[in-house]
Amino acid sequence: MSKQKNNPKIHTEGGAYVGGEVHTGGDFVGRDKIVQAGERGTAIGGNVSGSTIITGDGNVVNAAALEAVFAPVYAAIQDSPRPVVEKEDLTAExxxxxxxxxxxxxxxxxxxxxxxxxxxxxxxxxxxxxxxxTGPQAVVSETVRKIATKARSEA
Structure with missing residues (x-):
């Protein structure tokens, strides 16, 4: 007599099924993992390599990163053929x-x-x-980016 093995049909509706003893060492998610940031948390997904991410209450933009955005502006002022007084006014502005x-x-x-x-x-x-x-290198708040985008599009 042969022994018949009972193979149950498993319907996961698209989710994962793991039979037996498994140790994942962390979260096991069969489909999309939903992550919610708390009241003051930040959730970031996808590839953010090369990005500047600023979080927290009362955060400020890194001075060196902001200087990199403004350095070409100061250089353009100095390289322009304007009179010295006008260059000084523009630099102050x-x-x-x-x-x-x-x-x-x-x-x-x-x-x-x-x-x-x-x-x-x-x-x-x-x-x-x-x-x-407004460029991808800009390390400014979303408010500043929107204001600059609007000013750039105005005639």
């Missing part, structure tokens, strides 16, 4: 913008006005700044 952008809370109307004024005073310099504030 850009410095004011840089100081405000470095803070976690930005007054949107103030920044929008300054960017529009810079665009009227020196469209070429404004374009360098707006490209820096």
């Amino acid at each position: 850009v410095r004011d913008i840089q100081q405000v952008v470095a803070h976690p809370k930005v007054e949107a109307s103030w920044l929008g006005r300054r960017l529009r004024n810079l665009k009227r005073m020196a469209p070429d310099i404004a374009e360098v700044l707006l490209a820096g504030l």
Whole structure:
């Protein structure tokens, strides 16, 4: 007489099935793992290599990273054929913008006005700044990015 093995049919509806004793050493997820960040948490998914991620209450943008965004603007001012007085005015204007952008809370109307004024005073310099504030290398808040994007698109 042969011994018949009882092979039950298993219906997982697309999920995983593991028979026997398993030690995963961590979470075992058969399908999509849903991760929720707490009240003050941050959840990041996907490949974020090469990204700058800033989290936390009252966080501030890294000064060196922000300087890298503004350095081409200052260089463009110095390389321009403008008179010295105009270069000084532009440098002061850009410095004011840089100081405000470095803070976690930005007054949107103030920044929008300054960017529009810079665009009227020196469209070429404004374009360098707006490209820096909206580009992938920009280490600025989402608010600053949106204000700069709007200013860049305005005629």
